[in-house]
Amino acid sequence: MAVLCAVQFTDVLGTTLVVAALPAMLADLGAPPSAATPVVTVYSVLFGALLVLGARLGDRYGAVRVLQAGLVLFGLASLAAATAPSVGVLVAARGVLGAAAALSVPPALRLLTAAAPDGEPRRRALAAWSAAGAAAGAAGLVLGGVLTDLAGWRTLFWLSVPLAVALLAAVRATAPAAPRQAAGRLDVAGAAVLAASVAAVVGGAALLEHGGHRPAGGLLVAAGAALAAALPAVERRAADPLLPPAALRHPGLRAGALASAANTAATSSAVTLATLHLQEEAGFGPTAAGLALVPFSLCVVAGAALAARVLRRTEPRTAAAAGLAVIALGDAGLLGALLSPWAVPVAAAVAGLGIGLSSVAATSLGTAVPDDLQGTAAGVVNTAAQLGTALGVAVVLLVAGAAGAAAGWLTAAAVALAVAAALLRSRGRVAADRG
Template sequence: MAEPDPRRWKALALLCAANFMVILDSQIVLLAVPSIQRGLGLAASGAQWVLSAYLLGFGGLLLLGGRAADLAGRRRTFLAGTVLFLVASLACGLAWTGGALIGARVLQGLSAALMAPSALSIVTATFGEGPERHRAIAVWGGVGGFGGTAALLAGGPLTDVLGWRAIFFLNVPVAALLLVLGPLLLAESRGAARAYDPAGAASVTLAVTAAVFGVVRAPEEGWTSPWTAGAFAVAVLAGAAFVRAESRSAAPLVPLRTFRSRTLTGGNAVTFAAATAVFGTSFAVSQYAQGVLGYSPLVFGFATAVLPVAAVAGSYAAQAALGRWAVRPVAVAGLAVMAAGCLALGRVTAGAGYAPGLLPGLALLGFGLGTCGVAGSVAALAGSADGDAGLASGINTASFQLGGAFGVAAASTAVASWTDGTGPAALTAGFRGAFDVSAGIALAGALVAGVLLAAPARRTVPEPEQVRVK
């Protein structure tokens, strides 16, 4: 039996820094959008694309990025993505027009689609199955949960003190450090040698990109508008073409047998539901705190500090729980706690103070997110062989990003539907509706996870990690 790599914990710290940076950048612009809009003279629709462009690039290429890591080499793919991320972040910070910024954000998303799945697949290749891998994934999940919520904490102060360009320049030294230390700490690995699958790559990229486009445009255009309906129709047709291509390919990008694993499917359902609930709730909380309670971005950033702290606590609690219990009760409990946090926020009033109004819900939401991040990742990666680690990581990361995009869209739609007027009470009613919708999504995710993770995972690939799911 091979000795564990003595550099593995230092490598994990490096990879977690990359994960934090990638997840942070998907949401950090949320509080900076008004400043970007004023600085570059963007219309409201153009300002929205500063956020959406990253999601399009990230979500559209994730599966291809994951498989590229398996075929071309995980360390090589990770470092290539990091170089691209550094260049794109620099371009974002130096953008002179709205169009230049949106284009750079697309490039930033594409680079993240190479970095994120290759980093997680390096984690699974570096740590052997069992408690040590669970511990590593707990750290990974905790950092991811922290990054997903720290965007609200960091975005406001950075924008207020240093200006909106600082949120992009922040990435440059971090990416440079990754490029210096990556070759020293990360071992190269890859999956079984296979040819590329251009038909599968093109169809799945089109399907995911069209789905993300439809979701991010739905709140503005309407869920039944020609733009939205057309995007979803393209996604369905491209998805059907993808299934057909994969069923006929001798070397498919995504072997269809992958989705026969109940553990993998259930883990990704947990990830999707958790991302939907937390992104939708975070969007509504930021609007409520600033629009109704009158918080400045700086004050709001400090007010939400409880969210990332609770997420880290939840991830370590999940790691400890998985040493005693199966993944199913841990995942279901995490989603239930998230739902409780959303329901607590759904009781806020126009004059609520921080401690009785926001604090309990944010703490519960963060703790549940940390728990779900670990349980979802462990389950999703358990049914994959080492040769498919990059693919499984790409699917799991795609589930998180698609869930996040859907969550913001669902919350935006709920706010518009429940708001009847312009006063604080009317606005609060809209935000409460968004919190309740997020709670419903988290509960639905708990039910789905309870069903999918109820039976032992079917062995669909050679030598998968054994995870208890009952």
């Protein structure tokens, strides 16, 4: 479990690790400020776009084998990034790192659920997994700034090379066996359409954050939505669909994906806006702004530990809704940053407790599916989280740019409350259907 959670932490860490290091990277490589967007976003674009494909490859060729391939690719891409002579090479290496993460995370989650039987062991395993992922995003902001200040930005990637080797060796020594589906034809058309759809939405959302690129960003998001609308028709023609109809119909998977998207949309956006506020309005440096978010990461771990106990007595939908309500409270508490910057660590800690609770419940809900859908469920839940981050940050920063930081934080809180209410309503419908 520790090894698989370390894989999750390492891969999710890559989404934010370079944010604080960007000025040093661009200056060292002689790149213009416009290069910042592709350096940051290409990882998230390919990570989100290929997660479901990574899950299905794990089903077809074995979760351990695909996870090992992802770790090898991660180590090689880290080496390329560490030695990048130009910003173009760095962007390409970051893209390969995102693809490697997409190959690694779904098989790792599949192995985790295979290793932990139902009941208390499963709850503890999912709590550790969710804490690792949720904490990694905030930790990247801190580690990126501190390591860059101490040893230079290339250290971020040099350290990833031995880490990938160590994880590869640990996986080979400890990974449990996981059920594998019978061999069949991979749904290439479905994989291509889904990957293009997610990549367009994630990439377009990143462009929406920047005034000069908003028209292009809007077009990309619209194109992604159109591709997503066409996906069911493509899947109906496939002999072995990338997204099996049974998975799409499963109420638990749908609710888990919705909660996962809301978790990251409401927290990543609020934390990103808080980081920008601390640097632009309160005069904090990148490292100081990152350190102000340490309570968020610590409370994510505490919230996940709490979730393991809450889920003994409460069904996952209710626990996820409660966690989202706590996230909304933390997001609204960030309004205090307008009076004092020290409100940020306090409010972020509250939001961290909320996402710790809600992310465990969402993952538990989304992966409570039949054995043959476990791989797909892992890919869908993680893809939803990536989409939530991309769209949430884009929307909240747009609102903040137009109406101020307070409006941005209130928007994030409103998203969390709306999805919490939807989960509670759907709980009633599911109970009625069972009755």
